[in-house]
């Protein structure tokens with residue numbers, strides 16, 4: 001296939017065609033079994049939502065899971081098995097599709113006091129500098145966090161802090177995580193999970 005020879009940037013620019021391919025692949029490869037048909041209803045607590053995620057970030061994660069550079073979390077081996085034979089062009093198509101889907105915040109409203117506290121901490125602990133306003137406008141190839149599953153957010157924060165997750169640009173974030181207590185992480189995750 002000719003697409004294979006294009007750069008990732010060029011592929012991402014070919015958006016709509018790719019998104020259609022990605023939609024088909026999302027079912028074909030069984031991604032929907034764990035991440036939900038709308039990519040925003042994960043099978044289990046602690047599994048991430050993907051809908052609306054920045055495509056370039058998602059491609060990097062798929063590559064890192066495939067290579068083993070990212071091996072933290074709940075089912076790294078299962079995810080790895082799914083992407084083991086996935087060519088980069090398919091990853092790009094899947095990511096282009098995922099990015100077009102609407103993000104969905106937590107179904108049940110969170111604790112208002114915790115949300116307010118988390119919102120303040122999100123600003124003062126400098127999360128905003130990299131992940132953008134309310135976690136929805138990240139810089140570079142950094143992830144969106146707005147509306148993400150709370151237990152997934154918490155697990156990743158802890159794994160980046162402890163060094164269990166070191167893939168990509170995780171090291172840029174690690175020193176910041178040492179500035180937050182577990183209680184503060186919980187409040188920040190409560191806030192982010194409820195961003196609409």
Ligand code: HEC
Pocket residue numbers: 026029030031032033034035046047048049050053058059061062072073074075076077078079082083094143
């Ligand atoms: C068996 C369940 C399962 C299947 C099948 C699965 N995933 Fe995942 N996926 C996960 C879990 C769980 C994580 C979080 C890492 C962990 O805890 O192992 C994840 C992480 C991801 C991430 C990184 C999310 C982030 O915010 O960093 C992306 C992107 C992703 N999956 C896309 C896909 C795609 C595309 C497919 C199909 C080709 C797929 N997944 C198939 C369970 C699954």
Ligand code: HEC
Pocket residue numbers: 048060122125126127128129130131141142143144145152153154156157167168169170172173176177180188
């Ligand atoms: C210096 C930039 C930077 C700062 C500041 C920062 N992060 Fe991050 N964060 C990143 C990068 C980069 C990643 C993804 C690493 C990769 O895979 O490339 C990330 C990943 C994450 C993830 C995992 C997302 C996912 O989908 O897997 C969470 C959750 C997160 N950050 C929360 C926070 C919180 C909360 C704060 C503030 C306490 C924060 N970050 C501060 C750069 C930053």
